[in-house]
Every structure is written in structure tokens, then in C-alpha cells.
Amino acid sequence: MTIRVYNTLSRKKEDFNPIEPGKVKMYVCGPTVYDYCHIGHARSVVTFDVIARYFRYRGFEVTYVRNFTDVDDKIIRRANETGVDSREISEKFIREFYNDMDALNVGRADFEPKVTEYIEEIKDFVLKLIEKGNAYQTDGDVYYSVESFKEYGKLSGRKLEDMEAGARVDIDERKHNPFDFALWKSSKPGEPAWDSPWGKGRPGWHIECSAMSSKLLGETFDIHGGGKDLIFPHHENEIAQSEGAYEKPFARYWMHNGFININQEKMSKSLGNFLMIKDVLKSYHPETIRVFLLSNHYRSPIDFTDKAMDEASSGLDKIYALLERVETVTGMSPNEGGDPGKSGEYWNRFTEAMDDDFNTAKAIGVLFDAVRNINRTLDENSERLSDALKNTVHSERSDIVKMGRILGIFTESPKVYFEKKKRQGLEEKSIDPAGIDQLVRERSEARKAKNWARADEIRKQLEEMNIVLEDRPEGTVWRIEN
RNA sequence: GGCGGCAUAGCCAAGUGGUAAGGCAGCGGUCUGCAAAACCGCUAUUCACCAGUUCGAAUCUGGUUGCCGCCUCCA
Numbered sequence: 001m002t003i004r005v006y007n008t009l010s011r012k013k014e015d016f017n018p019i020e021p022g023k024v025k026m027y028v029c030g031p032t033v034y035d036y037c038h039i040g041h042a043r044s045v046v047t048f049d050v051i052a053r054y055f056r057y058r059g060f061e062v063t064y065v066r067n068f069t070d071v072d073d074k075i076i077r078r079a080n081e082t083g084v085d086s087r088e089i090s091e092k093f094i095r096e097f098y099n100d101m102d103a104l105n106v107g108r109a110d111f112e113p114k115v116t117e118y119i120e121e122i123k124d125f126v127l128k129l130i131e132k133g134n135a136y137q138t139d140g141d142v143y144y145s146v147e148s149f150k151e152y153g154k155l156s157g158r159k160l161e162d163m164e165a166g167a168r169v170d171i172d173e174r175k176h177n178p179f180d181f182a183l184w185k186s187s188k189p190g191e192p193a194w195d196s197p198w199g200k201g202r203p204g205w206h207i208e209c210s211a212m213s214s215k216l217l218g219e220t221f222d223i224h225g226g227g228k229d230l231i232f233p234h235h236e237n238e239i240a241q242s243e244g245a246y247e248k249p250f251a252r253y254w255m256h257n258g259f260i261n262i263n264q265e266k267m268s269k270s271l272g273n274f275l276m277i278k279d280v281l282k283s284y285h286p287e288t289i290r291v292f293l294l295s296n297h298y299r300s301p302i303d304f305t306d307k308a309m310d311e312a313s314s315g316l317d318k319i320y321a322l323l324e325r326v327e328t329v330t331g332m333s334p335n336e337g338g339d340p341g342k343s344g345e346y347w348n349r350f351t352e353a354m355d356d357d358f359n360t361a362k363a364i365g366v367l368f369d370a371v372r373n374i375n376r377t378l379d380e381n382s383e384r385l386s387d388a389l390k391n392t393v394h395s396e397r398s399d400i401v402k403m404g405r406i407l408g409i410f411t412e413s414p415k416v417y418f419e420k421k422k423r424q425g426l427e428e429k430s431i432d433p434a435g436i437d438q439l440v441r442e443r444s445e446a447r448k449a450k451n452w453a454r455a456d457e458i459r460k461q462l463e464e465m466n467i468v469l470e471d472r473p474e475g476t477v478w479r480i481e482n
Numbered sequence: 483g484g485c486g487g488c489a490u491a492g493c494c495a496a497g498u499g500g501u502a503a504g505g506c507a508g509c510g511g512u513c514u515g516c517a518a519a520a521c522c523g524c525u526a527u528u529c530a531c532c533a534g535u536u537c538g539a540a541u542c543u544g545g546u547u548g549c550c551g552c553c554u555c556c557a
Contacts, residue, residue, distance in 0.1 A: 011486090013498090029557080030557095032555075038557080039557095043557065044557040045557085047557095069555095072555075074555070156485075156486085156552080157485055157486070158484075158485060158552095159485090161484095162483090162484045162485075163484065163485090163553065181555095206555090226557070227556085228552080228557080229551085229555095229556060229557065230556095230557075231486095231552075232485090232552065232553065234555075257557070258557095259550095259551075259557075260557085261550090266550090266551085268556075269556080295494080295495070295504095296495070297496080300487095300488085301488080301550075301551080305494095307493080308493095308506095310506085311494065311505065311506045311507090312506095314506065315505060321519070325519090325520085353496090359496075359497095361495065361496055361504085362495095362496050362503070362504080364495095364496095364504075364505080365495085365496065365504035365505080366503085366504085367504090368503095368505065369503080369504075372504095372520090375521065376520085376521060376522085378520080378521095379512095379513090379521045379522095380521080382513095447515085450515075452515055452516065455515085456515095456517085459516080459517070463517095468517090468519095469517075470519060471516095471517075471518075472518095472519085477518095479518095
């Protein structure tokens with residue numbers, strides 16, 4: 001079974017055929033580090049994290065590159081606004097990026113290049129484009145001539161003529177065509193600058209990805225990804241640069257993730273509704289965020305709402321509860337299972353879903369099917385679980401754990417997961433757990449004495465505090481409702 | 483103005499020619515002192531609307547309506 005990938009370039013799903021059999025080389029545009037990461041960054045990074053994980057589990061040798069843009073107008077602007085050195089700003093927000101992404105259990109890419117580390121390569125690239133007649137110098141700036149690349153617009157489906165009609169483009173007399181873009185920008189005093197044949201300056205926005213990808217992955221590589229908004233102009237311009245310079249296809253498959261809305265509104269500066277990852281993490285378990293993100297197909301828009309997050313949270317609780325149940329009933333240790341050699345029915349269905357353009361939404365449906373099936377088996381055999389059924393349960397649980405490894409969830413033991421969740425809920429609602437425990441003890445005494453009236457009274461009292469009790473054979477446990 | 487996307491039950495959502503996954507919520511049941519959790523059953527003869535292609539369409543074609551994105555260095 002081959003993996004199918006939706007290619008923005010052809011606007012179709014295609015069979016994935018790597019350049020080198022068994023190897024995947026992918027480049028994903030990372031953040032410009034001038035602020036904290038918002039939930040939209042999380043979607044992009046988590047999406048491609050899962051894709052890279054899945055390729056690896058499917059036996060591919062993956063080389064994954066995700067860059068940091070650490071020289072950029074926005075960083076400089078932030079530096080000017082705050083009086084902080086631009087280098088300090090970029091370093092700070094790279095640290096913050098790692099804080100957020102580590103929390104979200106995002107794996108590191110194989111290469112995480114920064115623009116400032118590739119200045120020489122970038123200058124060479126610009127020189128090459130000038131030599132080939134794709135770029136021209138004017139004052140201390142170098143521009144790419146879009147008219148020199150006859151396929152300009154092939155990714156975004158635009159034509160230069162069409163765009164000129166209604167677009168609002170800055171009129172710059174020095175440009176041959178309004179859509180020409182900067183490869184190298186001369187610097188003002190105090191701005192980050194490097195010596196170059198064109199004077200002191202810095203790279204333009206698009207050139208870094210062309211330069212770094214060719215250095216790390218080659219002139220042609222398999223997958224190039226990023227957010228939908230990057231299709232134009234960023235990725236269009238990368239194609240113009242790289243194919244202009246090397247005269248061969250740049251990336252074979254272009255993958256773009258959709259956007260996140262907040263309560264049906266686009267995140268925007270004017271609305272001031274940018275939702276930062278670090279803030280979402282205050283209210284929700286990181287795996288809840290992953291489940292939320294992966295519950296929709298990566299190309300569809302998704303709407304971030306408290307309700308959607310609560311639903312994701314309930315779903316995750318249900319699965320962790322099942323894992324805990326299996327652990328209790330069969331004595332299977334928390335991290336046991338996930339044997340890659342063995343594959344059960346659910347695992348097979350899961351890979352079918354993932355093979356189809358990484359359909360994590362469908363894959364999560366399979367996950368819930370597996371959960372229900374194990375619960376059913378355990379319910380129907382609550383008296384005694386035969387060895388044969390025990391093996392079935394083990395195998396199905398093993399499938400679930402394997403799926404979790406791809407999706408980047410179930411990394412905690414159920415016990416720790418529920419404890420963490422409880423702690424977070426207590427903090428948010430400022431509830432004192434000792435008081436709850438006291439009431440629960442009192443209720444247990446009442447129950448022992450068959451004083452049901454008192455027991456129910458306490459249950460009711462706790463219910464009003466959003467505390468739900470569960471009387472299990474081994475004792476009463478409580479949890480906070482969302 | 484140009485380009486593109488989307489419209490599936492109360493809500494979220496998968497499904498690109500073969501007769502509607504899954505989750506949340508709701509109702510009924512099993513279990514329970516009562517609950518909770520779990521499980522079982524029920525909840526879209528129907529996929530925005532109209533026409534067409536086809537033995538057969540949510541899925542393809544044309545049109546209509548509605549929503550959204552990009553064309554502003556916002557993932």
C-alpha cells in the first residue's frame with residue numbers, strides 16, 4: 001500500500017514516490033521568531049510532526065528540516081519598539097518555541113537551521129541568480145525578476161497579468177515588475193547586517209529557504225510544507241528562486257495545513273484574538289491540544305472553542321480510562337505493548353486511514369473503535385477473563401499504544417495523567433483537595449453504616465462543586481468535571 | 483477584480499461512483515444501595531438547492547444560494 005499525499009501543486013492526491021526509495025526528505029517552514037507561538041503554529045508543527053512520525057513508522061528514513069527565521073523585518077521592528085537587541089529577541093523566542101513544542105510533545109527536526117548561520121550560502125545563491133539573469137541589483141538591494149521565470153505562479157495558480165489588475169502592490173520605481181521581491185536588502189544603521197558584494201545588508205524573506213533546503217536536502221527533495229498562507233507569495237517565490245537557479249524541480253510534493261479560527265473568527269491583530277500556546281496550556285492538557293488538532297483533517301479549517309476543547313478532553317479521558325482499566329484488570333504495565341512486529345485489525349485500519357493523506361480524523365475514529373471493543377470484552381467477561389481473551393485485549397491495547405506513538409499521545413501513565421488533570425482543575429477552580437478527601441471519607445463511613453441519606457447528601461454537595469464520585473471496588477475516587 | 487476552498491444529524495466530524503465511520507450531547511436499557519464509568523439500543527431513507535451524466539452519486543458535470551481563505555512578510 002502506498003501513501004497518498006495531496007499535492008498543492010497538482011491540486012490532487014498523488015501516490016507518494018520518493019526520489020530515493022525508502023527515504024523521505026522534507027522541509028517545513030518554521031516560525032519567524034519575534035513573538036510567542038500561537039495555536040496556529042501548533043497546528044502546523046504538530047501536523048508535520050505526525051507526518052514525519054508516520055513516515056518513520058512506515059519504514060522510511062526521514063530527513064526532516066524545519067528552519068527558524070531569525071533575521072527579518074518583524075524582528076527588527078520588535079527590536080526598535082522595545083529597545084532590545086534583535087538577536088536577543090530571536091534567541092528568546094526560539095527558547096519559547098522549544099518550551100511550547102516540547103510541552104506539546106513535538107519531536108525535534110533533524111536539522112533546525114537558522115538564517116544567521118547560512119549567510120554565506122544565501123549570498124552564493126543570490127550571486128547565482130544574478131549570473132543566471134534571474135535577479136538584478138539596484139542600489140544596495142537585489143531583486144528577483146519574476147518575469148525571468150516563465151512558470152511563476154504555478155503553485156498558487158496565479159498569472160502575473162491577472163494579479164496586476166486588482167492587487168494593491170507597492171509602487172517601487174526601482175523594481176522592473178511590481179511582483180519582484182527582495183533577495184537581499186540593504187541595511188539601515190543599527191540593523192543586523194552582513195558584508196556582501198552589494199554592500200552591507202541582510203537576506204530577503206524567501207531566499208533562506210531556497211538556500212538552506214538545497215544545502216541540507218539537495219536541489220530537489222520530496223516534500224515541502226507549511227501553512228496555507230505561505231503558498232503565496234512565500235512558496236511561489238521559493239520555487240522561482242530554486243528552479244531559476246538549478247533548472248530542475250524544487251520540491252515534488254507541496255503540503256499545506258489549514259488555518260485555525262477562534263470562535264469562528266480569524267486570528268488577527270486587529271481583533272487581538274491571537275491565542276498563544278502557552279496560554280492554552282494553562283487550561284488544557286497538552287495531549288488534549290494534540291487530539292483537538294488531529295481530530296480534523298490537516299487541510300480543513302478548524303474552529304477553536306472551549307466546547308471543542310472540552311470534547312477533545314472527554315475523548316482523551318475515555319481512552320486513558322481504558323488504558324488504566326486494562327492495566328488494572330490484566331496487570332499490563334503502562335508502557336508495555338506497541339510491538340511494531342505485530343499488527344492487529346485496528347492497527348491495520350489505522351494505517352489505512354493514515355496512508356490516505358494522513359487522515360488523522362479517520363484514524364482517531366479507529367482508535368475509539370478499539371477502545372469500545374476492549375471495554376466490551378472486559379464488560380462481558382467481568383467474572384473471569386480467559387487467557388485467550390486476555391491475549392486479544394493485550395494485542396488490541398498494543399494497537400492503541402502504537403497509534404498513540406504516531407499521534408504523539410498517551411505518553412503518560414493513566415495514573416499520572418488523571419492526577420495532573422485533577423491538579424490543574426483544582427488550581428483553576430481554587431478547590432482544596434483535603435476538604436474533598438475529608439468529605440469522601442465521611443461518605444465512605446456513612447456508606448459502611450448503610451446511611452444512604454447522608455452518603456447521597458455528600459454526593460450532592462460535591463456535585464455542586466463539579467466533583468463527581470466514582471465508587472469502584474477498590475474504593476471511591478473523585479474527579480473534577482470540565 | 484483575480485485565484486482557491488467549503489456546505490454531511492442538536493453540535494463537531496470522516497467519507498471522491500455502490501448504497502451514511504467516529505466523538506460530544508440527548509433518550510431508553512444493563513450494571514449500581516443511589517450514582518459515576520463502561521457496554522447495548524435509539525437518534526440523517528439522507529448529505530445546502532436545482533438540473534444533468536450513470537444500472538447506481540454525499541461523492542462526477544453545469545447552474546443557484548450561503549460561508550470562508552489568499553492576492554497585505556498572518557502557521
